[in-house]
Amino acid sequence: MRWPAQLAAAVVLMLATFCAGWIVARMGLGSAVDPASLTDLERQFAERMRDAALVGQFTITGREDRPARPDRYNISSVEKVGDDRWRFNTRIRYNDVDATLPVTVTMVWAGDTPMVTLTNLTIPAMGTFTARVMFYGDRYAGTWQHGEVGGHMFGQIEQSAAERQ
Numbered sequence: 001m002r003w004p005a006q007l008a009a010a011v012v013l014m015l016a017t018f019c020a021g022w023i024v025a026r027m028g029l030g031s032a033v034d035p036a037s038l039t040d041l042e043r044q045f046a047e048r049m050r051d052a053a054l055v056g057q058f059t060i061t062g063r064e065d066r067p068a069r070p071d072r073y074n075i076s077s078v079e080k081v082g083d084d085r086w087r088f089n090t091r092i093r094y095n096d097v098d099a100t101l102p103v104t105v106t107m108v109w110a111g112d113t114p115m116v117t118l119t120n121l122t123i124p125a126m127g128t129f130t131a132r133v134m135f136y137g138d139r140y141a142g143t144w145q146h147g148e149v150g151g152h153m154f155g156q157i158e159q160s161a162a163e164r165q
Contacts, residue, residue, distance in 0.1 A: 032079035032087065042080060045114050045135070048157065049078040049088075054140055056155015063151075071153055076100075084108060086116075097125050110134070116142075 038046065052075050057068035074091040081087045086107045091100045105118045115134040122128045133142030133153065141154040 032081050038080060041109065041112055041114075046078050046080070048135075049075050051076060051160055053158045054155055055158050056140070056153060058144065058153040059151040060149060061151045071155065088116075092123070092126070099125070 035043065035046070054071070054073040054075065056071050058071045059068045060066070072093065076089045076091075078089070079087045081104060084106050085104055087102050087104045089100070089102050091098070092103075101123065103121075103123065105116045105121070107114050107116050109115070113134055113136050115132060117132055119130050120128050121130070127146055130145040130150075131142055131153075133140055133144075135157065138157050139155070140157060142152070144150055144153050
């Protein structure tokens with residue numbers, strides 16, 4: 001009877017190892033892609049977002065009679081971690097939460113324009129979000145959804161976010 005328990009423990013251990021590896025890969029944790037392998041546009045984007053801040057406003061659908069509210073995301077760096085997966089190392093302030101997190105998202109390119117796509121991404125202590133955000137020059141714009149609430153977000157990309165905290 002001892003060998004069935006050992007076999008079961010080994011299977012559970014292998015399954016746990018596989019699941020942990022899958023989670024790490026899916027979330028984009030670990031090593032970034034070698035910067036030398038980035039295309040010119042990818043390299044320019046990563047450099048543009050280093051020590052940057054997205055400073056703008058957001059609206060809430062159904063509340064168009066109210067002014068847009070201020071919005072800010074401080075980004076220390078952006079790294080490509082897979083074919084279309086990018087990790088944004090960012091400080092997020094939302095309600096009572098003020099946290100610096102690595103947020104891994106899918107990014108697609110429309111010609112020379114990068115666009116972040118995230119669908120039902122759960123950020124611990126914040127909730128589940130869906131968004132499409134495009135970047136061009138020194139501006140960003142997009143849509144966001146958090147549960148039943150959503151709207152638009154837009155603004156400018158400013159450099160030296162660390163100096164303006």
